[in-house]
Amino acid sequence: MKYLLSHRTSYTYASTVDSAQHIAHLRARAFSGQTVSSISIETNPIPALAVQHTDHFGNSIDIYRLDKPHHRFDIEVRAAIDVRFPDPPPAASTPPWEEVRRALNGNGFPVSVEASEFVHESPLVPVLEELKAYGAASLAPGRPILEAARELTSRIKKDFEYHPGATDISTPLAEVFAGKAGVCQDFAHVEIAALRAHGLAAAYVSGYIRTVHSKEEIELRGADASHAWVAVWCGEQAGWVHLDPTNDLVAKEDHVAVAWGRDFSDVSPLRGVILGGDSHSYGVAVTLVPTD
Amino acid sequence: MESLRGLSSSPASAYDELVTGQKSIRYHWQGILSVIRALPGGLGERVESARRQLEESGATVNLLDDRGAPRWTFDPLPFVVTPDEWSEIESGVIQRAQLLDAVLADVYGPQTLLKDHLLPPMLVHANRHFQRPCRVTDGKAPTRYLAHYAVDLVRLSNGRWHVLADHTEVPSGIGYAIEMRRVLARSLPEAFRSIPVRHLRPFVDHWHDSLLALAPAGMTQPTMAVLTPGSLSATYFEHVYLSRVLGVPLVEGGDLVARDGEVSIKTLAGLRPVHMLLRRLDSAFADPLELRADSALGVTGLVETTRSGAISLANALGSGVVETPAMMPFLERLSERLLGQPLHLPSLDVWWLGEPAALTFALANLDLMIVRPCLEADREPIVVGMLEAAERKALEARIRAQPGHFVAQYPVTPSLSPKWDGKNLAPAAMVMRVFVSAEGDSYRVLPGGLAREPMGDTCLRSLGRLNGTLKDVWVLAEDAADVQLPSTRRFHQLSVERGGADLQSRVADNLYWLGRYIERLDNDARLLRTTATKVATGAVSPRDALELRLLGRLLSQANLMDKATALSAPENAAFQQGLAAVSADNRGLVTVLDAIQRLTSSMRERFSVDMITAAGPVMADVRQRLTSARGQLDPLLAALDEIVQFVAILSGLAQENMTRGTGWRFLDLGRRLERAQFVATGALGPFAQSPIDWEASMWVALELCDSTITYRTRYLGQLQPAPVLDLVILDDSNPRSLAFQLRAMEGHLDYLARVSGVRVPALPPALDHDLASAVKQFAGDEQVWRHEGLALAMLRDLADETDRRLDGLSEAITRAYFSHVPAAQAVGSSTA
Secondary structure, rough: OEEEEEEEEEEEEEEEEEEEEEOOOOOOOEOOOEEEEEEEEEEEOOOEEEEEOOOOOOOEEEEEEOOEEEEEEEEEEEEEEEOOOOOOOHHHHEEEEHHHHHHHHHHHHHOOHHHHHHHOOEEEEEHHHHHHHHHHOOOOOOOEHHHHHHHHHHHHHHHHHEEEOOOOOOOOOOHHHHHOEOOHHHHHHHHHHHHHHHOOEEEEOOOOEEEOOOOOOOOOOOOOOOOOEEEEOOHHHHOOOEOOOOOOOOOOOOEEEEEEEEEHHOOEEEEEEEEOOOEEEEEEEEEEEEEE | OOOOOOHOOOOOOEEEEEEEOOOEHHHHHHHHHHHHHHHHHHHHHHHHHHHHHOOOOOOOOOOOOOOOOOOOEEEEEEEEEHHHHHHHHHHHHHHHHHHHHHHHHOOOOOOOOHHHOOOOOHHHHHHOOOOOHHHHOHHHHHOOOOEEEEEEHHHHHHOOOEEEEEEEEOOOHHHHHHHHHHHHHOHHHHHHHHHHEEEOOOOOHHHHHHHOOHHHHOOOOEEEEEEEOOOOOOOOOHHHHHHHHHOEEEHHHEEEEEEEOEEEEEEOEEEEEOOOEEEEHHHHHHHOOOOOOOOOOOOHHHHHHHHOOOOOEOOOOOHHHHHHHHHHHHHHHHHHHHHOOOOOOEEOOOOEEOOOHHHHHHHOOOOHOOOEEOOOOOOOOOOOHHOHHHHHHHHHHHHOOOOOHHEEEOOOOOOOEEEEOOOEEEEOEEEEEEEEEEEEOEEEEOOOEEEOOOOOOOOOOOOOOOOEEEEEEEEEOOOOOOOOOOOOOOOOOOOOOOOOOOOEHHHHOOOHHHHHHHHHHHHHHHHHHHHHHHOOOOOOHHHHHHHHHHHHHHHOOOOOOOHHHHHOOOOHHHHHHHOOOOOOOHHHHHHHHHHHHHHHOOOHHHHHHHHHHHHHHHHHHHHHHHOOOOOOOHHHHHHHHHHHHHHHHHHHHHHHOOOOOHHHHHHHHHHHHHHHHHHHHHHHHHHHHOOHHHHHHHHHHHHHOOOHHHHHHHOOOOOOOEEEEEEEEOOOOOOOHHHHHHHHHHHHHHHHHHHHHHOOOOOOOOHHHHHHHHHHHOOOOOHHHHHHOOOHHHHHHHHHHHHHHHHHHHHHHHHHHHOOOOEEEEEEOHHH
């Protein structure tokens, strides 16, 4: 599926901002699931410094430094992206989850160094007993990993209420779990915590989801904003499979990935430090238009 | 002579540094022991002299904390090392520094060691010192990750030195080593004359240059600074000390700004680029943009500036990742791979429990072992044999749940070295910290170090901190001719500098406000004292009542009494009680004391020990007295006297002990401005109120300006407005007059304009002229000024105008000189 993407973020400040620095994870990365045929970012005002790097996880980052006083900051990314996540293997054919765990541990020297990084706790995903128990319900002994992970994904969709405003980015995971409500990043963190508690590797993926407005089709949540889901490592052979707990889906053509990391804090689309400004408000507008 | 009591009681298994198996004193100790034997007054006397020096007052800072109490004790007996032994240690430590540097370069670069099964990935990925944003993917890699390094060594019973701990994130202690040597050189000079001890100075001389050599290439005149987390840091004094030893500025994150592609220090004269930071701030806090967002100590954009190669840090950000003891079991193989050599200096035997074989072994021998978390911030050892059954069980469960988070090792038996216990020499356990610094392609080792008697039951406790008993390390020279007497000077290589424009804006700002608050404290205390003295004399005469009403108004304006009470009849008990209740938390006096305490403690290094020792206890005492004075006038008066004396002492010390550099200028500028404002609004305030209280107003003005005695001597007691006003407004020989303050401020502003190139205009000369004409009005016919009120109105307007202009001046100073930086705040998006 080919898409044209526009993602615009605007900060408006109550008073003059003397200087600001922002770091963006906004450039969709290319990988086996998608190709990026064009991508560009425009900012206003024009920053004194704009550099692009690749981060530790292989994501693209942009750093902006604004040295002149300003009252608002706009940043817009436009991209043409072709999404074709490979079909995951039949769930029943994936290895038992314990085997995947053994590979990730490897007696200290895991088979996949890259995947093993996603086993450990991370700033927003601590080890929690209640999440270990929650995950255990899907991880019956010997069960194929993808089967278990798919069931876990469905359970999260069923057990949690999608409720924007119920949480914000500072709401601790334990509170999200206790309240059984939240938004896509909360559900992703819940699933990640439940899998990692059992020694499995789970990554946080930030991106977008196709929003469909016609009556015939099911309306998918996460519309008109950034979206987030989970990638689960299913062993050397199957690799990473992208699962969306907000919509109980396996990513195929409706998900556009931008970046991945251990949790939201590694791939926050845009964050910055400003001097001055008093209070600020921001607006986000995302349009993801299929062009096929 | 001191006996060598107790040497025979040393545990049989510990290596004895002093005595051989045949019970004879080792050769290299004989020199120091014979020097001690020959001391006329014994070692005890010298110990005292050394202690005094460590606590000595003076303009330079010493390594004591603000209460003057050392966190460590000083053992005058050095630890002595032979040349042969030292050269082995030296080559081992240099090799280890090179190895750790190479490991860091891989961990923050290609990470091939992880893929090749030489280093368990978890030791990096789950390590809280691993800073992902510092991973170099396309930016510039630091020339050196480990620009300097400290390593704790312990000698085991087999006589071999082993590594106890590596310090790579912010290696500390070198300041203590240098200071210890200086003190010992002064208190035990005969030892240095007769024993060929290698000198620390060449190392220190090179240190500055070799650090600067790591600054980005292509700089014609690279500059350096010491980056500290600030005065609340436990090792702050070492930061101050190092900045002086190296002769470079001490800066906090707030003093630095990343813009125009470089990092600069904000100074009075504008931005001064800096190219090398001796980093004493934990990496995690160094940049709120890319590292911990909640850090208020860092420099926004620092990571990107290192990536672009515009600044180097010593050590590089994230270098703490190799500190974990879990690294130790892998160093042998890493050395073969990265250096192509076997490891010269072994580590202690450490088992990383993430490997199943190590886990099985450790669990089987758990009761004999010490377990330490190895990836978290808290790495305190757990002595398994000391645990209760339930605790042991819980520990075992924790280990089994996350084995990779733990290391296990056997208890360490350090060697025994003689220690001065106050009367005699006695054996004590000893570990030694050795310091290295990058130089060219290799490293240079400080020929000395810091020996330490570890605290507690295992020498693995509080490894990062330098608590306990510290002693100097003497490395003997091969050839006595190489050795000069060590310098007893503490600092060297300072360029001649006259407190110029390099002063950080933040420091100037703090000094200015300290000046204002000290003066405000003085003014408040005088106002209160004048009032309390009147009230305390008992019966209030009608004349007293008039004066007290005027004072009450001023007290209310200064937020020293609440308004209703201050304006009530002074004859009433309510007024007196309100007066005695100034110690209430929300009152001016207490907030001013708080502000002074905050500012002095954040700038401790800028004041002499005298000033700090004068200020600390008095402040505590004044608070105590104020609190206990509730409702009673006598203790209040005593407390106020104390405040006034305290301010006088501080002024005296500032006047006599601070150089007249920019720092002092700002301190005094603050005081002058505050005092000028006090004269304009406080002392002249009553004149603005009601013309019927002439006598009372004049008396209050003289009293608050501390000018009563001068007036009496000059005019023999008769109060008349013209001479009174002349004395408090126009007489620039009176240090409490308005004119005196204005002249002093002009001088300061001139000086600051000259050194910084930024001029803030003083108050216009027209104001002086107007003030003179206003005072002149009162010299004329009494009938006129008394009844027409014209002169009074003129005076009132001028007092108001002066006050307004002083506010404006303070704003102009703030804008021109101080880091006018609004608070930083984080912004960010969330997802749905």
